[in-house]
Amino acid sequence: MSTVDTFENALDGLAVETTRLAPEAFEGVLEEVIEKPAVGTLSMESVSLEGTPVATDPTPNQLTESVTGVTGASLGIAEYGSVVLPSTSGGAEPVSLFCDLHVVVVSAEDIVPDMPTAVGTMATTLADGRESAIIATGPSATADMGALVRGAHGPKRVHVLVIEQ
Amino acid sequence: MSTDDKAAHIRRLLDTEGDSVQANTRVFNQGRYAATEDLEDYEELKDRAREIKEEAISRLPELIEELTEAVEENGGHVYLASDAADANRYITEVADDAETLVKSKSMTSEEIDVNEALEATGVDVYETDLGEFVIQVAEESPSHIVGPAIHKSREEIAELFNREFETDEPLETAEELTMFAREYLGERVKEADVGMTGANFLVAESGTMLLVTSEGNARKCAVAPDTHIAVSGVEKVLPNFEDLQPFIELIARSGTGQDLTSYMSLLTPPVSTPTIEFGSDAPLSEADGDRDFHLVLIDNGRMAMREDPELRETLYCIRCGACANVCANFQHVGGHAFGGETYSGGIATGWEAGVHGQESAGEFNDLCTGCSRCVNQCPVKIDIPWINEVVRDRINRGEAPSEFDFLVEGLTPDAEPGGVSLQKRFFGNFGTVAKLGSKTAPVSNWLAELPPSRWAMEKVLQIDRRRDLPKFADETLQEWFLAREGLSPTEADREAVLYPDTYTNYISPERGKAAVRTLESLGVRVLLPDLPESGRAPLSQGMLSTAREQAHETYAGLAEHLDAGRDVIAIEPSDLAMFRGEYEKFLPEASFDRLSAASYEICEYVYGLVTNDPEKTDVLTEGPGRVAYHSHCQQRTMGLGEYTETLLEDLNYDVLTSTVECCGMAGSFGYKEQYYELSMDVGYELEDEFEAAGQRDRTVLASGTSCTDQLDVLLERKPHHPIELIAPDLG
Incomplete structure (x- = not known):
C-alpha cells in the first residue's frame, strides 16, 4: 500500500473523509466540500484560497459564525491518519478549532509513514524554530457524557484534501 | 478511618x-x-x-x-x-x-x-x-x-x-x-x-x-x-x-x-x-x-521524592491511569475509595506519600493487594506493587503499638516494630501460625471454628466471620514425603527441589503429593528440604524487614541445591514471583540471578519436560475432559498462565480460561473484615464466567491458593490445582 493509501485508510477509520485531487481541481473541489460561511488561512505553493468563497484574514466574529474553517497541514502521518497543523500568525489555530467543519489541505509529498519520522521532522522545524503545532487525529471527541460523541469543543467533522501533483 | x-x-x-x-x-x-x-x-x-x-x-x-x-x-x-x-x-x-x-x-x-x-x-x-x-x-x-x-x-x-x-x-x-x-x-x-x-x-x-x-x-x-x-x-x-x-x-x-x-x-x-x-x-x-x-x-x-530511592520511580509516571483501570479493586470501588487527597489507583500511593504525606497514602494503600496486574500495563514499567509495599512498611512503622500486641507477640517472631497492626502481623506470619495449627490439628480446626474463637478473631484480628478458615491437614506434605521412598539418584534424569510453601505443606498437601508423583514419573528426583517461608506473606502486609530476612534465609537454604545443579520448583505462583521478582531487591545480584534462572512454576516445568520428550505425556492423566481454569494474577504477570493452558490442551482437555482480572481474594485481603464485601464483589465476576450456561460441567482448576479458597466459596464444585488433574493415576 502506498503511503497516501495508508493515510486515507487510517482517516477512513477515524470517520474522516478524504479527497485526493490535482492542484488544478482545488477550487472546484473546495467549493463542494465546504459549507458556507467559511473562513480560512492557507500558505501553500500549489494551491491558494484566492478566488474561493473562503474568507481569509477573518475577524473574530466571522470566525465564530462560520461553519467551515480551512487550513493547511505541514505533515500527514500515514499510520495514524494524523495531520500536523502549524499555529501561524495568520490564525490557523483558531480557524481549525472554532468551526464545526475543519477542511485540512495537505500535499501528498508531505505525508510521512510514521510517528518517528514526523517527530524527527518537527524536531528541526517546530522545536528549532520555537513554533507550535497540533497533531490532530480525527474530529474533536469526548466520552465524558456516557458515550462517544464527536464534536466536544472542537470540530465535529474533518475533511482532508490531499493535493497530488 | x-x-x-x-x-x-x-x-x-x-x-x-x-x-x-x-x-x-x-x-x-x-x-x-x-x-x-x-x-x-x-x-x-x-x-x-x-x-x-x-x-x-x-x-x-x-x-x-x-x-x-x-x-x-x-x-x-x-x-x-x-x-x-x-x-x-x-x-x-x-x-x-x-x-x-x-x-x-x-x-x-x-x-x-x-x-x-x-x-x-x-x-x-x-x-x-x-x-x-x-x-x-x-x-x-x-x-x-x-x-x-x-x-x-x-x-x-x-x-x-x-x-x-x-x-x-x-x-x-x-x-x-x-x-x-x-x-x-x-x-x-x-x-x-x-x-x-x-x-x-x-x-x-x-x-x-x-x-x-x-x-x-x-x-x-x-x-x-x-x-x-x-x-x-x-x-x-x-x-x-x-x-x-x-x-x-x-x-x-x-x-x-x-x-x-x-x-x-x-x-x-x-x-x-x-x-x-x-x-x-x-x-x-x-x-x-x-x-x-x-x-x-x-x-x-x-525533589525530595527524587532523593528517595523507593519513591523516585513514581516521578516516571505519565499519569495514564492504566494501573487503575487494570486493577480489580479499583474497578469495583473507584478512586473515591482507592485514592488519596488528589491521586487515585495503584501509583497514587507513591504520589500521595510524596506530595501530601504518608497519612493520605495510608487511607487507601491497603487496597493494593500486590497482585501485580498493573506491572505489565505501565508504559514506563514502574514497579507499582513494590511502591505500595514500601509505603505500607513506612506507615506500619509510624503507627503506634496496639494494646493487643502481647497476643501475637509469641506467635509472630518477626523483625517488625510494635506499630504493625495485629491483623497485618497475623497474616504476615501465617507460616508460624500454620505450623502451630498443623501440630494440633484437628483440634485446632475445631477450636478455630467455635463461635468464641471467631468472635475473638474478628475483634482482635478483624478476620471476617463470614470466611471459612483454612483447615490444617493432619499430615503435612513434608511428613508424608519423609515416610516414603522416592526415586534414587541413579533412576533419575535430573533433580529438583520442590519448594514446600506454607499452604501446600500445611493445608493442601494433596497438590504437593500430585506434584511429587508427576515429577518422579517424568524422571525427576524430588527433594523436599525444610525451607523457610519465601517472604511473600510479610511483604504483602508491608513488613519489609521480615520479608527481607526470609529471603536471605530461603536463599541460604537453596544455595547448595543450586550449586548441585538442581532446579527449584514452586507450586504457589506468588512464591515464584518472589524468587523471580522481589528477591532482586533483597539479594545480591548474583544470588538473585542464580535463583531466578533456576526456578520454575510446576506446570511450566512439566510443560518443559514433556515438550522435550513428547512420549512422556503417556504417564500423565490425559483427557478428554472439560475444565475451567483460573490463572493466578502474578502467574499471568510473569507470562506463565499459557504453560498450564497449553499443557492441559496438549493432554486433550477442553480449556475455558477466565478473562476477569482477578478472583478478588488476593492472599489475605479477602479475609479482612473491612474488605470482605469488596473481595466478594470482585469474585462474583469469576463466578459468572464459570457458572455460565453450558460451562457448569467443567472441572474447576486454579493455580493460586487464595484463588482456590475464593473459588471454593463461590462455586459448588471444588476447585483443584491443575497438577492434581494431570498427575499419574495412583493405581
Missing part, C-alpha cells in the same frame, strides 16, 4: 459508584489491550520511555534550568514554586485583574487546590474538560486521574444538568449533554481573561509543551485568552523534542485505549497565534499580538 467505617465506606461505593466505574474502566481496558496488541514495538517503546524518564529525572535540576532559559528566550515567564501555597500565590498574582479563568484538565492543579485559591481572590474558575465540568457542577472530586467523572452514569449527569441549569428541554442523551456543555463552556471560553492548562510533557531544549487531549478545550484555553498559565510538576521535563515520540505513541493507548488522542498539542508559548478579541469586526491580522505566558513548575515534595 476505623475498620468498621472503612467497611461502610466501601459498601456505600460498591452500591453507588461501583457499576459506573466498572463499566468505564472496562472500556479503557479493552481499548488498551487492543491498541497495544496492534503495536509491533510496544515493549521497545516502553523501554525507551523508561530510559528517557530515568535520564530526565537524574538530570532534573539542570533540565529545569535549561527549560527556564528556553521559555524566557521565547518570551514567557517561569516560576518554580516550592509548594502549593507558593504556586497559588504566584498564580493569583498573575490572575489579579482577571474576572474569569478557563481551565483544561490538570491533576497537578487539583493537587495544589488552585481553584479554591483563585476563587478566594474573586476569580471565577470554569473547568472546560467535560468530565471535570461535571465534577465541578456536582461539587465532587475526581474519581479517576484520566476520567474524573467515570463514577457517574449518563442518567446521573443528565439529572444533575437538568437540575443545575434549568434547561428548557430536559437533556437526556450523551449527544445532548455534550452539545449543551459545548455551548455553555464555549461562551465561558470567549469571556475568559486567563486560560490555564496543565502540561503532559515539557521539552527543556525548546520550551515546548505537549498537551494530550481529545475535546479541544486545552487548545481553546491556551489560545482564546491572551494570558496562558501552565501548571506542571517539575517531573514533566524531558531533555529533547525527539524524546516525546515514545510517549506520543504510548500515552493514549495506555490511558483511554485510543491509538492517539484527537489532539496532541505541541505548544511553544507564547504562541504566534494572534490574540482574539471575541465580538470584534477587526481582522485577526490587526490584533495587538501581545500574549502573556507563565509556566508554573511545582516541586511540592517532588
Whole structure:
C-alpha cells in the first residue's frame, strides 16, 4: 500500500473523509466540500484560497459564525491518519478549532509513514524554530457524557484534501 | 478511618459508584489491550520511555534550568514554586485583574487546590474538560486521574444538568449533554481573561509543551485568552523534542485505549497565534499580538521524592491511569475509595506519600493487594506493587503499638516494630501460625471454628466471620514425603527441589503429593528440604524487614541445591514471583540471578519436560475432559498462565480460561473484615464466567491458593490445582 493509501485508510477509520485531487481541481473541489460561511488561512505553493468563497484574514466574529474553517497541514502521518497543523500568525489555530467543519489541505509529498519520522521532522522545524503545532487525529471527541460523541469543543467533522501533483 | 467505617465506606461505593466505574474502566481496558496488541514495538517503546524518564529525572535540576532559559528566550515567564501555597500565590498574582479563568484538565492543579485559591481572590474558575465540568457542577472530586467523572452514569449527569441549569428541554442523551456543555463552556471560553492548562510533557531544549487531549478545550484555553498559565510538576521535563515520540505513541493507548488522542498539542508559548478579541469586526491580522505566558513548575515534595530511592520511580509516571483501570479493586470501588487527597489507583500511593504525606497514602494503600496486574500495563514499567509495599512498611512503622500486641507477640517472631497492626502481623506470619495449627490439628480446626474463637478473631484480628478458615491437614506434605521412598539418584534424569510453601505443606498437601508423583514419573528426583517461608506473606502486609530476612534465609537454604545443579520448583505462583521478582531487591545480584534462572512454576516445568520428550505425556492423566481454569494474577504477570493452558490442551482437555482480572481474594485481603464485601464483589465476576450456561460441567482448576479458597466459596464444585488433574493415576 502506498503511503497516501495508508493515510486515507487510517482517516477512513477515524470517520474522516478524504479527497485526493490535482492542484488544478482545488477550487472546484473546495467549493463542494465546504459549507458556507467559511473562513480560512492557507500558505501553500500549489494551491491558494484566492478566488474561493473562503474568507481569509477573518475577524473574530466571522470566525465564530462560520461553519467551515480551512487550513493547511505541514505533515500527514500515514499510520495514524494524523495531520500536523502549524499555529501561524495568520490564525490557523483558531480557524481549525472554532468551526464545526475543519477542511485540512495537505500535499501528498508531505505525508510521512510514521510517528518517528514526523517527530524527527518537527524536531528541526517546530522545536528549532520555537513554533507550535497540533497533531490532530480525527474530529474533536469526548466520552465524558456516557458515550462517544464527536464534536466536544472542537470540530465535529474533518475533511482532508490531499493535493497530488 | 476505623475498620468498621472503612467497611461502610466501601459498601456505600460498591452500591453507588461501583457499576459506573466498572463499566468505564472496562472500556479503557479493552481499548488498551487492543491498541497495544496492534503495536509491533510496544515493549521497545516502553523501554525507551523508561530510559528517557530515568535520564530526565537524574538530570532534573539542570533540565529545569535549561527549560527556564528556553521559555524566557521565547518570551514567557517561569516560576518554580516550592509548594502549593507558593504556586497559588504566584498564580493569583498573575490572575489579579482577571474576572474569569478557563481551565483544561490538570491533576497537578487539583493537587495544589488552585481553584479554591483563585476563587478566594474573586476569580471565577470554569473547568472546560467535560468530565471535570461535571465534577465541578456536582461539587465532587475526581474519581479517576484520566476520567474524573467515570463514577457517574449518563442518567446521573443528565439529572444533575437538568437540575443545575434549568434547561428548557430536559437533556437526556450523551449527544445532548455534550452539545449543551459545548455551548455553555464555549461562551465561558470567549469571556475568559486567563486560560490555564496543565502540561503532559515539557521539552527543556525548546520550551515546548505537549498537551494530550481529545475535546479541544486545552487548545481553546491556551489560545482564546491572551494570558496562558501552565501548571506542571517539575517531573514533566524531558531533555529533547525527539524524546516525546515514545510517549506520543504510548500515552493514549495506555490511558483511554485510543491509538492517539484527537489532539496532541505541541505548544511553544507564547504562541504566534494572534490574540482574539471575541465580538470584534477587526481582522485577526490587526490584533495587538501581545500574549502573556507563565509556566508554573511545582516541586511540592517532588525533589525530595527524587532523593528517595523507593519513591523516585513514581516521578516516571505519565499519569495514564492504566494501573487503575487494570486493577480489580479499583474497578469495583473507584478512586473515591482507592485514592488519596488528589491521586487515585495503584501509583497514587507513591504520589500521595510524596506530595501530601504518608497519612493520605495510608487511607487507601491497603487496597493494593500486590497482585501485580498493573506491572505489565505501565508504559514506563514502574514497579507499582513494590511502591505500595514500601509505603505500607513506612506507615506500619509510624503507627503506634496496639494494646493487643502481647497476643501475637509469641506467635509472630518477626523483625517488625510494635506499630504493625495485629491483623497485618497475623497474616504476615501465617507460616508460624500454620505450623502451630498443623501440630494440633484437628483440634485446632475445631477450636478455630467455635463461635468464641471467631468472635475473638474478628475483634482482635478483624478476620471476617463470614470466611471459612483454612483447615490444617493432619499430615503435612513434608511428613508424608519423609515416610516414603522416592526415586534414587541413579533412576533419575535430573533433580529438583520442590519448594514446600506454607499452604501446600500445611493445608493442601494433596497438590504437593500430585506434584511429587508427576515429577518422579517424568524422571525427576524430588527433594523436599525444610525451607523457610519465601517472604511473600510479610511483604504483602508491608513488613519489609521480615520479608527481607526470609529471603536471605530461603536463599541460604537453596544455595547448595543450586550449586548441585538442581532446579527449584514452586507450586504457589506468588512464591515464584518472589524468587523471580522481589528477591532482586533483597539479594545480591548474583544470588538473585542464580535463583531466578533456576526456578520454575510446576506446570511450566512439566510443560518443559514433556515438550522435550513428547512420549512422556503417556504417564500423565490425559483427557478428554472439560475444565475451567483460573490463572493466578502474578502467574499471568510473569507470562506463565499459557504453560498450564497449553499443557492441559496438549493432554486433550477442553480449556475455558477466565478473562476477569482477578478472583478478588488476593492472599489475605479477602479475609479482612473491612474488605470482605469488596473481595466478594470482585469474585462474583469469576463466578459468572464459570457458572455460565453450558460451562457448569467443567472441572474447576486454579493455580493460586487464595484463588482456590475464593473459588471454593463461590462455586459448588471444588476447585483443584491443575497438577492434581494431570498427575499419574495412583493405581
